[in-house]
Amino acid sequence: xxxxxxxxxxxxxxxxxxxxxxxxxxxxxxxxxxxxxxxxxxxxxxxxxxxxxxxxxxxxxxxxxxxxxxxxxxxxxxxxxxxxxxxxxxxxxxxxxxxxxxxxxxxxxxxxxxxxxxxxxxxxxxxxxxxxxxxxxxxxxxxxxxxxxxxxxxxxxxxxxxxxxxxxxxxxxxxxxxxxxxxxxxxxxxxxxxxxxxxxxxxxxxxxxxxxxxxxxxxxxxxxxxxxxxxxxxxxxxxxxxxxxxxxxxxxxxxxxxxxxxxxxxxxxxxxxxxxxx
Amino acid sequence: xxxxxxxxxxxxxxxxxxxxxxxxxxxxxxxxxxxxxxxxxxxxxxxxxxxxxxxxxxxxxxxxxxxxxxxxxxxxxxxxxxxxxxxxxxxxxxxxxxxxxxxxxxxxxxxxxxxxxxxxxxxxxxxxxxxxxxxxxxxxxxxxxxxxxxxxxxxxxxxxxxxxxxxxxxxxxxxxxxxxxxxxxxxxxxxxxxxxxxxxxxxxxxxxxxxxxxxxxxxxxxxxxxxxxxxxxxxxxxxxxxxxxxxxxxxxxxxxxxxxxxxxxxxxxxxxxxxxxxxxxxxxxxxxxxxxx
Numbered sequence: 001x002x003x004x005x006x007x008x009x010x011x012x013x014x015x016x017x018x019x020x021x022x023x024x025x026x027x028x029x030x031x032x033x034x035x036x037x038x039x040x041x042x043x044x045x046x047x048x049x050x051x052x053x054x055x056x057x058x059x060x061x062x063x064x065x066x067x068x069x070x071x072x073x074x075x076x077x078x079x080x081x082x083x084x085x086x087x088x089x090x091x092x093x094x095x096x097x098x099x100x101x102x103x104x105x106x107x108x109x110x111x112x113x114x115x116x117x118x119x120x121x122x123x124x125x126x127x128x129x130x131x132x133x134x135x136x137x138x139x140x141x142x143x144x145x146x147x148x149x150x151x152x153x154x155x156x157x158x159x160x161x162x163x164x165x166x167x168x169x170x171x172x173x174x175x176x177x178x179x180x181x182x183x184x185x186x187x188x189x190x191x192x193x194x195x196x197x198x199x200x201x202x203x204x205x206x207x208x209x210x211x212x213x214x215x216x217x218x219x220x221x222x223x224x225x226x227x228x229x230x231x232x233x234x235x236x237x238x239x240x241x242x243x244x245x246x247x248x249x250x251x252x253x254x255x256x257x258x259x260x261x262x263x264x265x266x267x268x269x270x271x272x273x274x275x276x277x278x
Numbered sequence: 279x280x281x282x283x284x285x286x287x288x289x290x291x292x293x294x295x296x297x298x299x300x301x302x303x304x305x306x307x308x309x310x311x312x313x314x315x316x317x318x319x320x321x322x323x324x325x326x327x328x329x330x331x332x333x334x335x336x337x338x339x340x341x342x343x344x345x346x347x348x349x350x351x352x353x354x355x356x357x358x359x360x361x362x363x364x365x366x367x368x369x370x371x372x373x374x375x376x377x378x379x380x381x382x383x384x385x386x387x388x389x390x391x392x393x394x395x396x397x398x399x400x401x402x403x404x405x406x407x408x409x410x411x412x413x414x415x416x417x418x419x420x421x422x423x424x425x426x427x428x429x430x431x432x433x434x435x436x437x438x439x440x441x442x443x444x445x446x447x448x449x450x451x452x453x454x455x456x457x458x459x460x461x462x463x464x465x466x467x468x469x470x471x472x473x474x475x476x477x478x479x480x481x482x483x484x485x486x487x488x489x490x491x492x493x494x495x496x497x498x499x500x501x502x503x504x505x506x507x508x509x510x511x512x513x514x515x516x517x518x519x520x521x522x523x524x525x526x527x528x529x530x531x532x533x534x535x536x537x538x539x540x541x542x543x544x545x546x547x548x549x550x551x552x553x554x555x556x557x558x559x560x561x562x563x564x565x566x567x568x569x570x571x
Contacts, residue, residue: 008316010289010448015473036449037287037480039473077337077375098357098375137480138487140420140452165289165448168315169417172370189534190294194316201415205370218528220535242501249502251472 002159003272004033004178004207008194010165012184013214013238016248018162019043020255022128024265029157033174034164035118035133035145043253046123046130054133054148055114056141058092059101065109072101072110093140118145120152129157142170150174158269167197172205180276181209182235188219192226199230208276212268215240233275236268279434280564281427281442281461283312283490287477289448291467292497295530297445298322298539299553301404305567306439309402310430311409312423312457313447314395315416322539325400325407333410333425335418337374338392339367345386352378352387370415394418397425399433406433420452427457440566450484458484462564463491465521465556469498470505478509482518492518493563495556498526522556524549 005018015032019040022028032038041048059072059081066088072081080095082088092115102110117139121132133149135142142164150173153159161178164170175181183198185191195211202209211227216237227234238244247254255261284297294311298319301309311319339360341352346365353361356378360371367378369392379387395412408430410422430442446457446464458464464485468478478494485492494513499506506523513520525548533543541550561567 007289009318010286010316012290036451036454037473037477039288039476042472042476075376075380077373096373096375098373098377099355100375100377100380103355103377103380135451137450137483138455140455142449142451143417166313166315166419167414168412168419168453169415170449170451171315172415176370188531189321189537190318193318193321197316197414204415218531245501249469249471249474249505 001273001276002153002161002178004161004163004175004181005184006163006171006175006181006198007165007184008167008198009185009190012186012191014184015039015043015162017182017184017212018160019253020261021265021269022160023126023253024255024262025158025269026127027158028127028160029129029131029154030160030162031149031152032130032132032162033146033149034162035135035142035149036164038132038134040130040162041132042251044125044128044130045251046125048121048123050122052120053116054118054120054145056095056117056144057097057112058095058115059090059110060113061088061090062109062111063088065107067107069106071104071106075100075104117141120148143173146170146173167201172201175202175207176205178207180272181207182212182272183209184212184214185223186215186219187213187221187223192223195223196226199232210235210272210275212236212238214238235271236264279431279440279442280566281444282560282564283444283446283458283461283464284467285446285454285458285464285481286448286467287450287481288468288473291469291474293467294318294322294445295534295540296467296495296553297443299541300443300557301402302539302541303554303557304404304441306405306437307441307443308406308408308430308434308437308439310426310442310444312426312444312453314410314419314422314426314453315412315447317409317411319445320409321537322534323402323404323407324537325398325402325409327398327400329399331397332393333395333397333422334391335394335421336392337376337389338369339372339374339378340388340390341365341367342386345384347384349383351381351383355381373417395422397422397429399429406437408433420456423453423456441564450480454484458488458490461490463493463560465493465495465560467495467497468509470496470502470509475505475509482516493521493560494518495522495524496520497524499523500525521559522552524552
């Protein structure tokens with residue numbers, strides 16, 4: 001089963017929920033898809049045994065064959081290739097690797113070369129295998145790195161995906177294909193506002209979902225009212241406790257020190273299994 | 279006119295609460311909410327929308343079923359898997375590259391402008407605000423960020439504002455890059471947690487790459503004083519000025535619940551004092567006369 005942990009708003013506790021659940025349920029493959037800021041390893045402390053570079057493909061123009069006709073420039077919707085008279089410029093950070101320039105080139109002057117945009121790291125700890133994606137700093141496109149992480153999914157395991165914040169393409173890329181998505185929110189106006197958008201996206205993508213309320217006790221009751229109105233299951237509440245915040249700040253998953261939570265995360269996982277089977 | 283971007287790397291460290299407070303403290307600034315896929319600034323500043331624009335960030339392929347001969351070439355050539363088995367375009371996957379249109383032997387595919395969100399030009403009780411809303415699940419957030427910044431610039435010029443303050447999004451990817459190119463300074467709001475530190479380091483590298491002067495604010499510094507010390511010494515080594523250390527206070531959430539900034543809700547609190555002192559340091563660096571006690 002594949003469960004993604006997402007939020008809309010950043011900093012609501014996605015990674016904390018993902019890691020504590022991973023440590024509680026066993027036979028887990030945890031994929032850190034928050035490739036702009038991967039943080040799960042800071043709580044899990046795995047030993048990374050292997051790394052792989054993530055590449056995208058970018059066009060390479062053969063200057064001898066190129067007749068400077070400019071068809072590729074005209075075709076490219078992303079302004080990633082510029083050919084005019086003597087000049088040929090490729091902007092790798094704008095290229096979406098769609099292959100269009102090669103198709104339209106009448107001189108067959110375009111081939112492809114690899115462009116490094118990130119790294120995959122593989123490690124394990126306490127029965128959890130972790131695959132981490134990391135976008136290289138200054139490279140804008142997170143989606144290809146997320147795709148590379150998701151290629152590593154082993155469906156025979158309990159797969160947990162730690163999603164990036166937000167509700168745009170990176171989020172959609174991560175949650176697509178999941179059997180269930182857990183949205184972690186906090187009971188504040190910001191938490192509620194971003195939860196609404198995330199719910200809307202998930203319904204569009206067609207992934208079943210449930211809610212975890214983190215830092216319960218702060219803020220107000222509007223998130224609860226919203227969940228009732230929208231018929232969303234609140235599967236777990238984690239109270240705001242200084243101890244939990246402090247453990248997180250030190251890089252310790254709180255279920256390791258507050259062991260009553262292990263069972264709660266196991267129950268959460270069984271509930272998810274039940275709901276996604278519906 | 280100067281531009282300041284508030285960033286964090288890690289989400290939920292307090293960017294928006296701080297940006298909104300700056301808007302209240304300032305005399306005459308324009309604020310721009312560039313967290314376009316999860317914008318929250320409006321929940322504290324309550325803008326009145328004066329004008330809205332449709333945002334067209336890309337194109338979308340459309341297949342005319344009456345012309346389609348089901349050859350499946352489009353499906354075969356689409357690297358984004360945006361053509362499903364019924365030979366329909368899946369809008370959420372389509373990036374509008376035009377490959378399908380090019381390969382279609384019968385001209386059944388067209389590219390149409392894709393409305394991916396809305397941009398707003400608004401007034402708040404403290405001045406002008408530029409903001410936007412990306413439609414749920416859409417891409418092109420970087421381009422929308424650029425539009426929001428252009429709108430903010432236009433408003434600032436019109437109103438002779440000295441400064442645009444930009445509320446950025448978490449992460450280091452395309453919307454973040456779009457929110458820092460060409461700005462005069464960035465304030466990175468972090469928290470004393472392992473992830474806060476890790477994400478701070480990545481954002482500082484990004485700012486360095488784009489030659490943007492960085493300042494740091496440690497929010498909720500008292501949640502882990504040892505980590506706060508680590509951040510302070512890290513910043514000292516990297517010659518990055520820490521302009522504020524804000525204590526944890528439940529009042530920030532209480533203010534948010536009633537839709538106010540902390541500097542309005544509890545102006546005498548330690549949090550508000552620290553935000554005012556930060557604002558004074560930042561405006562001094564930027565050389566703008568914007569400090570309002």
